Every structure is written in structure tokens, then in C-alpha cells.
Amino acid sequence: MKQIKSHTYKNYLTALAFLAPFMIIYLWFWIYPILKGFLMSLSKGSLGTAGTFAGLDNYRYLLQDDKFWSTLGNTLYFIVISTPALVILGLAMAMLVNMKLKGTTLLRTAYFMPYMLSISVVGSIWVFILQSRTGLIASTLSSLGIPMNFSFFGSWGMGWLSILIATVWWTVGFNMILFLAGLQEIPDDLYEAADIDGANRWGKFRYITMPSLRGVTTLVIILQTINSFKLFGQTWLITKGGPGTSTTPIVHYIYQIAFRQWDTGYAAAVSFVLFLTIALISLIQYKLLMSKN
Amino acid sequence: MSQVVIVIMIFSLVLAGCSSANNSKPQNENASGSGNSQGKVIELKYWVPFSGSDGEYMESMVKAFNESQSEIKVEFMNNNWDNYYPKLLASLVSNAAPDVAVAHVSQLANLVPTGKLEPLNALATDAGLDWSTFASNQEQSVVRDGDHIAVPLDTHAVVMYYNKKYLSEAGLLNEDGTIKLEPGAEGFTNMLLKLKETLPADVSPLIIGSNNIFTYWIWYALVQQQGGTYFADGVPTIDTPEGKAAMELIKSWIDQGLAPADIGDNSYDIFKTSKAAVTFTGVWSTGNFETEASLEFAAAPFPQLYSQPAAWGDSHTLIVPKQDNREKQVAAVKFANWLADNGHMWAKAGHVPVKPSVLESEEYKALPYRADYAAVMDIVKYMPDSQQLGAVNDAVLESLVEVNYGLKPVEDALKEAQDKANKLVSK
Amino acid sequence: MSSVKRMSFNRIIAYVVGYALCILMIAPLLWMVISAFKQPGSTVTVISKLFSTPFSLDSFVKVLTPGGTAMMWRWTLNSVIVGVVQTAITILFSSWAAFAVSRIQFKGKTLIFAFILAGMMVPMESIVVPLFEMITSLGWTNSYNALIWPGMMLPLAFLILKQFIDQLPNELLEAAKIDGANTFTIWWKMILPLSSSSMASVGIFVFIQSWNNLLWPLLVAQETSMMTLPVGIPTFQSIFATDLAVPMASNVLASLPALIVFWLFQRHIVKGISMTGIK
Numbered sequence: 001m002k003q004i005k006s007h008t009y010k011n012y013l014t015a016l017a018f019l020a021p022f023m024i025i026y027l028w029f030w031i032y033p034i035l036k037g038f039l040m041s042l043s044k045g046s047l048g049t050a051g052t053f054a055g056l057d058n059y060r061y062l063l064q065d066d067k068f069w070s071t072l073g074n075t076l077y078f079i080v081i082s083t084p085a086l087v088i089l090g091l092a093m094a095m096l097v098n099m100k101l102k103g104t105t106l107l108r109t110a111y112f113m114p115y116m117l118s119i120s121v122v123g124s125i126w127v128f129i130l131q132s133r134t135g136l137i138a139s140t141l142s143s144l145g146i147p148m149n150f151s152f153f154g155s156w157g158m159g160w161l162s163i164l165i166a167t168v169w170w171t172v173g174f175n176m177i178l179f180l181a182g183l184q185e186i187p188d189d190l191y192e193a194a195d196i197d198g199a200n201r202w203g204k205f206r207y208i209t210m211p212s213l214r215g216v217t218t219l220v221i222i223l224q225t226i227n228s229f230k231l232f233g234q235t236w237l238i239t240k241g242g243p244g245t246s247t248t249p250i251v252h253y254i255y256q257i258a259f260r261q262w263d264t265g266y267a268a269a270v271s272f273v274l275f276l277t278i279a280l281i282s283l284i285q286y287k288l289l290m291s292k293n
Numbered sequence: 294m295s296q297v298v299i300v301i302m303i304f305s306l307v308l309a310g311c312s313s314a315n316n317s318k319p320q321n322e323n324a325s326g327s328g329n330s331q332g333k334v335i336e337l338k339y340w341v342p343f344s345g346s347d348g349e350y351m352e353s354m355v356k357a358f359n360e361s362q363s364e365i366k367v368e369f370m371n372n373n374w375d376n377y378y379p380k381l382l383a384s385l386v387s388n389a390a391p392d393v394a395v396a397h398v399s400q401l402a403n404l405v406p407t408g409k410l411e412p413l414n415a416l417a418t419d420a421g422l423d424w425s426t427f428a429s430n431q432e433q434s435v436v437r438d439g440d441h442i443a444v445p446l447d448t449h450a451v452v453m454y455y456n457k458k459y460l461s462e463a464g465l466l467n468e469d470g471t472i473k474l475e476p477g478a479e480g481f482t483n484m485l486l487k488l489k490e491t492l493p494a495d496v497s498p499l500i501i502g503s504n505n506i507f508t509y510w511i512w513y514a515l516v517q518q519q520g521g522t523y524f525a526d527g528v529p530t531i532d533t534p535e536g537k538a539a540m541e542l543i544k545s546w547i548d549q550g551l552a553p554a555d556i557g558d559n560s561y562d563i564f565k566t567s568k569a570a571v572t573f574t575g576v577w578s579t580g581n582f583e584t585e586a587s588l589e590f591a592a593a594p595f596p597q598l599y600s601q602p603a604a605w606g607d608s609h610t611l612i613v614p615k616q617d618n619r620e621k622q623v624a625a626v627k628f629a630n631w632l633a634d635n636g637h638m639w640a641k642a643g644h645v646p647v648k649p650s651v652l653e654s655e656e657y658k659a660l661p662y663r664a665d666y667a668a669v670m671d672i673v674k675y676m677p678d679s680q681q682l683g684a685v686n687d688a689v690l691e692s693l694v695e696v697n698y699g700l701k702p703v704e705d706a707l708k709e710a711q712d713k714a715n716k717l718v719s720k
Numbered sequence: 721m722s723s724v725k726r727m728s729f730n731r732i733i734a735y736v737v738g739y740a741l742c743i744l745m746i747a748p749l750l751w752m753v754i755s756a757f758k759q760p761g762s763t764v765t766v767i768s769k770l771f772s773t774p775f776s777l778d779s780f781v782k783v784l785t786p787g788g789t790a791m792m793w794r795w796t797l798n799s800v801i802v803g804v805v806q807t808a809i810t811i812l813f814s815s816w817a818a819f820a821v822s823r824i825q826f827k828g829k830t831l832i833f834a835f836i837l838a839g840m841m842v843p844m845e846s847i848v849v850p851l852f853e854m855i856t857s858l859g860w861t862n863s864y865n866a867l868i869w870p871g872m873m874l875p876l877a878f879l880i881l882k883q884f885i886d887q888l889p890n891e892l893l894e895a896a897k898i899d900g901a902n903t904f905t906i907w908w909k910m911i912l913p914l915s916s917s918s919m920a921s922v923g924i925f926v927f928i929q930s931w932n933n934l935l936w937p938l939l940v941a942q943e944t945s946m947m948t949l950p951v952g953i954p955t956f957q958s959i960f961a962t963d964l965a966v967p968m969a970s971n972v973l974a975s976l977p978a979l980i981v982f983w984l985f986q987r988h989i990v991k992g993i994s995m996t997g998i999k
Contacts, residue, residue: 022817037850139765151555181994261684
């Protein structure tokens with residue numbers, strides 16, 4: 001009896017010892033900020049100056065803040081336009097690499113390399129490529145005598161197109177790797193059996209590849225969606241959120257509220273809403289993933 | 294392998310530990326006045342938010358100051374521009390501010406409420422600073438409640454640059470190099486139209502940032518030129534007849550093909566590479582334009598298109614945070630005064646010195662173009678004192694840019710801007 | 721009989737598409753590198769002129785010369801310090817926690833597991849504002865502390881390592897226990913060596929994320945000397961410069977460490993990412 005008790009006690013201590021370092025940082029720098037953020041959102045304050053309690057005022061303001069809704073809409077728009085592109089292209093690249101063509105390592109490297117770059121480098125490269133008049137595309141075309149009459153940053157749609165191009169170039173490699181892992185898990189005999197049955201390429205794809213990849217695809221979509229919610233660097237560096245607010249996603253707006261309007265209370269409120277949104281979506285998609293399995 | 298991993302990890306933890314220890318120190322040094330009163334060197338921490346060549350010029354000025362005397366040593370600390378003001382604000386509030394720091398006149402409204410800016414009249418006497426040596430427009434801009442709360446350093450405004458070659462080809466250049474310009478908005482537009490006739494197809498008559506803050510600055514200046522206001526009694530006045538007229542003018546330039554739409558920060562490049570004849574940009578571009586040998590340009594004050602002369606501008610000033618060590622504060626004011634006296638060095642960055650004596654000096658006059666800017670100082674209409682200024686400016690700019698891109702008509706954009714401004718101010 | 725293999729039509733299409741994509745993906749990088757080896761101020765935006773203007777190392781020299789407001793060396797050092805320390809701490813602490821949750825019996829284990837897992841739903845972006853306030857009140861702004869402690873991807877590393885440790889054969893651990901090893905020795909002598917490869921993979925992945933962080937370092941690194949590479953690089957694109965060569969040179973330099981890591985550890989990186997797929 002005594003031994004079991006001391007054994008359990010010892011286990012608690014040991015577990016505590018192993019968990020403590022992790023937990024200290026986790027609680028202090030991840031969990032506590034959420035709570036603090038929520039508290040901040042209930043007050044009106046600016047950096048450094050003490051906030052005055054304001055109850056749900058910030059949330060009330062949020063509901064009728066056009067810019068909040070438009071930036072939220074921008075974020076959702078970006079998710080809608082980027083997810084299919086990133087998923088489909090990622091899958092296509094994975095399949096190409098999986099075909100083991102000549103030089104397949106080169107292909108895989110080329111597709112993946114941009115992912116290693118810092119966002120600042122990515123932003124810099126694409127600004128200089130897409131800029132109107134002085135960008136790579138514009139200058140080259142005009143030197144050939146072809147005037148470029150549209151501008152990549154010039155309108156709502158085009159602004160997002162430029163963000164899309166930069167984002168796809170930058171991150172598709174990540175999806176490719178996930179799909180590749182998924183593809184390599186599919187046993188060859190499935191395909192061989194299909195060959196024997198006389199299935200063609202499309203049939204094999206549709207009835208073997210796609211179902212087998214369902215788990216990975218769902219995962220990729222989840223990760224992609226969450227990442228798109230966090231969009232900040234590309235808009236901040238390439239379009240500066242413009243023209244107007246057309247390419248300002250929600251994280252960019254939080255940045256503006258906190259560091260240009262100096263309204264930390266309201267920024268915390270929008271942050272908290274963002275957190276809830278992402279949490280909700282993660283949960284829903286997680287449930288979806290689990291149920292599919 | 295795992296042994297190596299462990300060693301690396303332990304090493305990193307030690308590093309993390311060391312950096313924690315090292316980093317808790319500097320914050321405390323500023324807070325209390327560490328006595329330095331025995332003829333030892335007074336050390337000042339000096340914060341600036343300058344990127345690019347501005348930073349380099351200021352750094353060399355600090356060096357020159359340090360070498361010119363041995364009582365005061367200034368430590369130059371450059372900061373990221375983007376969140377300089379939040380950082381400065383936070384440091385003021387938490388008593389961890391530097392001994393002297395740069396602040397724009399337009400930002401003083403945000404800093405004054407902290408109550409941590411030292412009023413300077415008394416210090417100025419001790420430091421030998423005479424307010425009357427400063428240009429009056431600039432000197433007035435730093436007065437709050439009857440005392441000066443900052444030392445002006447420079448003025449930087451939006452002016453007009455033009456490509457002399459293109460202008461003269463279009464017959465628009467006078468003998469003395471000034472532009473042949475009929476008065477008023479119409480006269481200016483006509484000049485642009487005339488340019489369009491003679492310029493090559495890939496060169497624009499006018500280039501302005503249609504997707505960045507320049508649109509706002511130009512609009513602001515045009516509103517002021519009509520005698521309009523931006524804030525009246527603390528309330529934003531955006532949606533006004535003057536506001537509409539100003540924005541309609543800008544839009545008309547774009548519509549008539551006189552200025553391209555969708556121009557961001559590359560407006561400098563475009564003028565610099567002679568792909569545009571006229572541009573409105575800050576005085577700070579001069580240094581940059583000068584590096585392009587093929588560009589023959591001249592600068593002029595922002596043209597008067599309406600009833601009054603006015604230009605957008607702001608000034609850098611130096612603030613002295615409150616602290617116990619009065620000796621350091623006096624030293625800070627001396628340093629600020631020295632910077633103002635040596636404005637010809639700062640002028641290399643394109644900013645206009647703030648002391649008329651410097652403007653008259655040989656060194657200043659020797660700098661090309663700079664003499665033309667001096668006139669600008671008097672017509673600068675500073676932005677109003679408001680804690681919401683930055684936020685309102687951003688909101689207004691967003692709406693104005695939409696007009697440039699044809700996404701909204703002028704009336705709707707101004708109305709939207711007014712609404713946003715009202716909301717921000719009443720938050 | 722000729723041994724030339726006739727490729728199927730599909731395969732030909734695959735080659736065309738595959739290499740076209742390859743070119744599209746690499747072209748911007750190539751342009752960046754070529755532009756970097758030009759004199760400051762050269763025209764690099766007209767493709768036909770790309771090879772006719774002289775090559776030079778001047779832009780690199782300009783970028784690397786310390787002084788003024790460019791501090792490439794310092795920024796690189798900062799990124800390295802932050803990256804290495806964050807990675808080490810993340811892997812070490814996550815390994816301990818994963819071991820505990822995976823192999824130690826204690827009450828409330830499932831709750832702890834769920835609690836840590838839930839953390840994966842918290843994006844850094846939504847806590848920057850309260851974090852910034854925290855850091856300011858701790859007096860940590862502009863310090864390595866501010867750069868290092870927040871933002872470590874602990875839940876993810878934990879999850880991957882735990883799943884790996886779960887899969888280790890029980891017998892090994894039982895044997896060690898019978899031999900009288902205490903828990904720490906088990907971790908040190910068994911878990912660590914066995915999971916070192918996974919730890920390396922996850923570690924590299926975490927390192928890359930840390931290296932490429934922009935938003936948080938942007939907020940806390942207020943003095944130029946405390947910036948990390950992603951924060952410092954955009955300062956080369958002073959809007960006053962027509963210059964592309966210099967920003968491109970800084971881009972190349974900033975990318976070198978990551979690309980070197982990539983070349984050396986490609987296998988590990990790929991593995992690390994695949995492992996995030998085993999959720």
C-alpha cells in the first residue's frame with residue numbers, strides 16, 4: 001500500500017519536473033496573453049497609459065466598424081481564392097515529383113526552395129517584379145514596345161492577384177511535401193490491381209489516388225485556411241494594404257489599430273475575435289478530419 | 294549525435310540566461326539621474342527614427358558634435374520608423390525615456406499628454422538657447438501653454454520639382470529657369486496639358502504617388518490654399534467644398550492622362566529616370582535626385598493654385614523628457630541648439646534648417662537648390678494638434694486613394710472619410 | 721530492336737508542365753541573384769539588359785559595410801541567436817513534456833494533453849497586442865528576451881515528438897526500468913538517442929519558422945541593432961533609391977543561411993514537414 005502511494009506521488013513529481021519547463025513558457029507566453037488580451041479588450045487604453053474600464057464598448061464599436069467587416073471580408077476573400085490554388089497546385093507538383101521523371105530532385109528542389117525564404121525577401125522580389133512602370137514585367141514589356149496597361153497593385157482585384165501570386169510562389173512547396181508524403185503512402189499494388197482491371201489514368205486517379213489522399217487533403221486545407229487567416233507580411237510589404245484598404249487583411253488591421261491608432265483596447269478586441277474565429281474553424285475542421293477517419 | 298545536441302541545447306540555455314541578465318540592465322540606467330556633475334563627460338542617449346540617408350547624416354552630425362567639444366557625449370541610437378512613436382510613448386510613460394529624442398511636430402499632441410515632456414524655457418536660458426534665433430513659424434509650432442516643449446530642428450515640406458529639359462522643350466521655361474505658369478489651378482493644368490503635347494509617349498507630365506501618402510499631403514495643401522481647414526475646434530472637417538475641389542482637381546489630372554494612376558513609392562524613380570516632367574515630393578528627395586547625372590532638375594515651392602500659398606510640411610524637433618538629472622537636460626538643450634546652428638549639415642539630407650542665420654550662411658547657400666526651399670518654411674501649414682491625427686490621416690488617405698483608382702466618386706469618398714474621422718475622434 | 725523507350729503522351733505532358741513550373745518557380749530567384757551581382761543603381765528590370773551591364777560585387781560590399789543604419793552582420797547574428805535558442809528550448813522542453821505525457825502515468829494526463837493541443841489553435845498574430853504590453857511592462861522591449869521567449873511553437877513540437885515516443889517499443893523502456901534506471905536516465909539514455917532524428921527534423925522546421933518571423937520581431941526590435949534579418953532587409957529598399965541591386969544583394973545574403981540549411985538538410989526538412997501531417 002505504502003509503496004503504491006509513494007509510487008504515485010513519485011510519478012506526479014517526475015511528471016511535474018518534465019512538464020514544468022514546457023508549461024512555464026506555454027502558460028506565460030501563450031495562455032496568459034489570451035486572457036490578458038481579453039481583459040485589455042474590455043478597457044480603453046493606449047500604449048503605456050492605464051486603461052479605463054469600458055465593458056463591452058470595444059465590441060460594440062467592432063460590430064459597427066466598417067473597416068473591421070471589410071478587412072474580415074478581405075481575409076475571407078483571400079482564403080477563398082488562395083486555398084484552391086494552393087491545394088491543387090501543391091497536389092499537381094507532388095504528383096509530378098512522384099512520377100520520378102528525369103531530374104525529379106531538381107523539380108522538387110525548385111518547387112520547395114521559395115518556402116525557405118524569409119517573407120521580407122519574398123515581398124521584396126515580388127514588389128520589384130510587379131510594380132507598375134518600373135517593375136521587371138513593366139520595364140521589360142515597355143522596352144519591347146508593348147505598353148503594360150494594367151497594374152498589379154492598381155485595383156481591388158489586381159491587388160489580391162499580386163498577393164496571391166506571391167503567396168502561392170512562396171508556400172506551395174509546403175503543401176507539395178505533405179501531398180508527396182501522402183502519395184508515397186499509397187501502396188503500389190492498388191495501382192497494379194487497377195491496371196489489371198484495365199483502368200486508365202483518370203480512373204486510377206479518381207478511384208485510388210483521390211480517396212487515399214482525402215486525409216492529407218483535408219489536413220492541407222485546414223492548415224492553409226489557418227495560415228491564410230494570419231496573412232500579414234505579404235500585404236504589409238507588397239501592397240501596403242492598398243489601394244485604400246482593399247488588400248488589408250485582419251491582422252494588418254490589428255497592427256494599424258495598435259500601432260498607428262494607438263488604441264490597444266480595441267486592437268485587443270479585434271485580436272480576440274480573430275482568435276475565436278480561428279479556434280472555431282480549427283475545431284470544425286478538426287472534427288471533420290476526425291470523422292472522415 | 295545526441296551528445297552534441299545536448300551540448301548545443303545547454304549552450305543555448307546559457308546564452309538565453311546571459312542575454313536575460315544583460316538585457317535587464319540598460320533599461321534602468323536611464324530612469325534615475327546618475328550624477329555626473331564633477332566636470333566629467335555628460336553622456337546623453339539620443340533616439341532618432343531615421344532610415345536611409347537621413348540616419349547617416351544625423352549620425353555624422355552627432356559625431357561632429359562630440360568631436361567639437363568635450364563636455365557632452367551623445368550616443369546616437371537609431372530606431373525602426375514604424376513603431377518609433379509607440380516606443381517613445383511607452384518609454385516616456387515608464388520613465389525609461391532617453392535624454393533627448395526626435396519627434397515630429399505633428400506627433401507632439403500624442404506625447405504631451407504623458408506629462409513627461411520638460412518645458413524648455415528655463416533650460417533654454419541655462420543652455421544659452423535664444424528662441425528668437427529660430428524662424429517664427431517653426432518656433433511657434435512648438436509652443437504649448439505658453440512654454441516651448443521642443444526645440445525645432447528642421448522643416449521638411451512637399452515642394453515641386455521639374456525636369457528643366459522637358460519644360461524648356463515645351464517652351465515653358467523662363468530665362469531664369471523658373472516655370473512659365475499662369476496663376477491658379479487652371480493655369481497649372483494648362484501647363485500640364487501643354488507638356489503632354491510635346492512629351493514622348495512614355496513620359497508623364499506629372500507624377501505623384503497616387504497610392505501612398507503623397508495624395509493626402511497634396512490634397513491637404515490644396516485645401517489649405519483655399520483657406521479650408523482640416524480640423525476645426527477639434528472636430529475634423531473633411532467633407533467640405535474645399536476638400537471636394539481639391540480632390541476633384543487631383544482626379545482630373547489622372548483622368549486627363551496628365552498623371553498616371555497606380556503610382557506608389559516608385560514616383561521618385563520615375564521622375565529621377567526622366568520618365569516624368571513634374572513631380573510633387575518632399576525636399577528630402579533632393580539628395581537622391583542629385584545622384585542622377587542625367588537629370589537636370591530644379592525645385593520650387595509648392596505652386597499656389599488657389600487664393601493662398603500653402604504647402605504640407607512637418608518639422609523634426611527635439612524633445613527633452615523629464616528626469617532628475619537637470620545637468621543632462623541642459624546638455625540636451627545645448628546639443629539641440631548646436632544641431633539647429635549647424636543646420637547646413639542637416640540640409641544635405643534635404644531638410645530646411647530652422648534658423649534664418651543658417652539660411653543666410655555661405656555653407657547653406659553653396660548647396661544647390663536648397664536656397665529655394667527657404668521660402669517654403671513660411672508657407673507650411675502644420676497639421677492640427679490632435680491625438681487622433683495619425684488615425685484620421687490614414688482614414689482620409691484610404692478614401693482619397695479610392696478616388697484615384699476610380700473606385701469611388703469624390704463626394705462619396707469625402708463623405709466616407711468624414712464619417713470615419715468622426716468615429717475615430719469620438720472613440 | 722531499338723531500345724528507345726517511347727514515352728507515353730501523358731509523360732511528355734508531365735515533362736513539359738513539370739519543367740515549365742520549375743522555370744516559373746526558379747526564375748524570380750535567378751533574377752534576384754543576377755541583380756545582386758550588379759553595381760548599385762544598375763538597371764536590372766529590363767531583361768534584355770540583364771547581361772549587358774557589368775557584373776560586380778559592389779552591391780554586396782555596400783550592404784555589408786557596417787555603419788549608418790545598415791547592420792547586416794548584427795541582424796544576422798540576432799537571427800542566429802534567436803533561431804538557435806528558440807529551437808533548442810522548443811525541442812528540449814517539448815521532448816521532456818512529450819516524454820512525460822507519453823510515458824509517465826499520472827492523473828489528469830489526458831487533460832494536460834488536450835490543454836496543450838488546444839494551444840495549437842492560438843495564432844501568434846492574435847496575441848501580439850497583449851504580448852507587447854507584457855513585454856513593455858517587463859522592461860524587455862528591444863532585448864533578446866523579447867525576441868526569444870514569445871512565439872515558440874511548443875504545442876506543435878510537443879505533438880510530433882509525443883507521437884514519435886508513443887511508437888517506441890515498450891520493451892526497451894521496461895527493460896531500462898527493471899535495470900533500476902530512474903526516469904531522467906531513461907529519457908537521457910533512451911528517448912533522446914532514439915528520437916534524435918525526429919528532433920532534428922522538427923528542430924529544423926522550427927528553426928526555419930523562427931528565422932522567417934516578421935511581425936513579432938518588427939514590433940519589439942525597436943533599435944536598429946536589435947532587428948532580425950526579416951525586419952532589417954526592407955530598410956534597404958529606401959524609397960529614395962532607384963536602386964534594385966542593393967536590396968537584391970541584401971536579399972541574397974539574407975537567404976544564404978536558410979538556403980545552406982536547405983541544401984544540407986533537405987531530407988530532414990522534408991521529413992519534418994511530413995511529420996506535421998501525422999496528426
